Amino acid sequence: MDRLQNIETFVRVAQTQSFAEAARQLRVAKSVVTTRVRQLEDYLGGPLFHRSTRVVRLSELGQAYLRDCTELVGRANDIVDQMREVRGTPAGSLRVHALTGLVLGHFGSLLREFQAAYPEIRLDLIVSDAVVDPVQAGVDCALQIFPAASTELISRPLFPVRRVFCATPKYLRAHGTPKEPRDLHEHRLGLYSGYPTRDRWTFHREGQQFTMYLNAPLLTNSVHLLREYALEHAGIVCVPTLVAGEAILRGDLKIVLPAHQLSSFWLSAVYAETSRNAFKLKLFIEHIAAEFNRVPPWDAALIERKLMPQGLIEE
Known part of the structure; x- marks a missing residue:
C-alpha cells in the first residue's frame, strides 16, 4: 500500500465530494480511487466517508484527519517541487482556468515566453467565463474577477480590470452622446451579465x-460579443478596457461618460493553499504579475492619451 498516495486520494475525494470526480482529476479509474480509500480505511480501522448513491460525506473519522492529511499532501508536494527547483528543471502539468476576455488577445505571447523559460511544464488551459472553485473543477488555479468561493482558498490580486461605456462615433452622431449616467436610459445598451454587482451600476465623479x-436589451456573458455589437453601431456597451482598448485607441470606439468612472474589479489568481503544484503555480503567477503590472499596458496607453483618468476606483 502506498500510504501517501492513498492519503492524497482521500483528500481529493473529500475536496470534490465525489469518487468519480476525484478519479477524473487524478487520471485513474474510479475503481482505483475506491481501492485506495478502502485500503486506508482498513489501515485506520474505520470508515472515512458515509456513501450513498448521490452523496459522499466525511465520517467523524474523516473529519478528524482531513486537515492534517491535506497539510501532509501539500507539504509532500512542496518537497518534490523544491527538489525540482534545485535541479533547475520544474516539470509536470499545470491546469489553469481563465476568463475568455483575458486570454483572447493578451495571453499568447505570455504563454510563449513562459514555455520558453520552463519547457518541461505542460500547460492545460481551460477558457470560459464560468465561475469555478479550483478544487471542485480540478484545476491548480482560476484566473477570475470574482471573489474566492471559499475561505480555504487563496486569492492573489494581479491587476485591475477597468470598465468603460463606449460606442462608435457613427452611433453617437445618430443617437446623441450621453452627458450624465441617467441619459443611458435613452439608448440601446449591451451589458455583461456576469458582474457580481448584477444590474446595479455606480458611477464616480469628483468624490x-x-x-x-x-435595463439592457442585450445581456451576454461574452465581452467580445459586446465589443462586436458596438462596432456594428448597434448601441452603447460596457466592456473592460482589456477588450476595447485597441478599438478605442484606433478611434473605432469612443468612451462615453469619460468623467464618470466605474469601479474596477481585480483579476486574481485563486487557488488552494495546499495546491499539488505549488512551485509551478508560483512560477506561473509570478510570470503573469511581471507581464501585467498594476497598470497593464492597455490601460497605460489610454491614460497616456488622456482618454481615461489615471486614478482607480476599486470595487
Whole structure:
C-alpha cells in the first residue's frame, strides 16, 4: 500500500465530494480511487466517508484527519517541487482556468515566453467565463474577477480590470452622446451579465457617486460579443478596457461618460493553499504579475492619451 498516495486520494475525494470526480482529476479509474480509500480505511480501522448513491460525506473519522492529511499532501508536494527547483528543471502539468476576455488577445505571447523559460511544464488551459472553485473543477488555479468561493482558498490580486461605456462615433452622431449616467436610459445598451454587482451600476465623479439600475436589451456573458455589437453601431456597451482598448485607441470606439468612472474589479489568481503544484503555480503567477503590472499596458496607453483618468476606483 502506498500510504501517501492513498492519503492524497482521500483528500481529493473529500475536496470534490465525489469518487468519480476525484478519479477524473487524478487520471485513474474510479475503481482505483475506491481501492485506495478502502485500503486506508482498513489501515485506520474505520470508515472515512458515509456513501450513498448521490452523496459522499466525511465520517467523524474523516473529519478528524482531513486537515492534517491535506497539510501532509501539500507539504509532500512542496518537497518534490523544491527538489525540482534545485535541479533547475520544474516539470509536470499545470491546469489553469481563465476568463475568455483575458486570454483572447493578451495571453499568447505570455504563454510563449513562459514555455520558453520552463519547457518541461505542460500547460492545460481551460477558457470560459464560468465561475469555478479550483478544487471542485480540478484545476491548480482560476484566473477570475470574482471573489474566492471559499475561505480555504487563496486569492492573489494581479491587476485591475477597468470598465468603460463606449460606442462608435457613427452611433453617437445618430443617437446623441450621453452627458450624465441617467441619459443611458435613452439608448440601446449591451451589458455583461456576469458582474457580481448584477444590474446595479455606480458611477464616480469628483468624490461623489451615483448608483442606478440599467435595463439592457442585450445581456451576454461574452465581452467580445459586446465589443462586436458596438462596432456594428448597434448601441452603447460596457466592456473592460482589456477588450476595447485597441478599438478605442484606433478611434473605432469612443468612451462615453469619460468623467464618470466605474469601479474596477481585480483579476486574481485563486487557488488552494495546499495546491499539488505549488512551485509551478508560483512560477506561473509570478510570470503573469511581471507581464501585467498594476497598470497593464492597455490601460497605460489610454491614460497616456488622456482618454481615461489615471486614478482607480476599486470595487
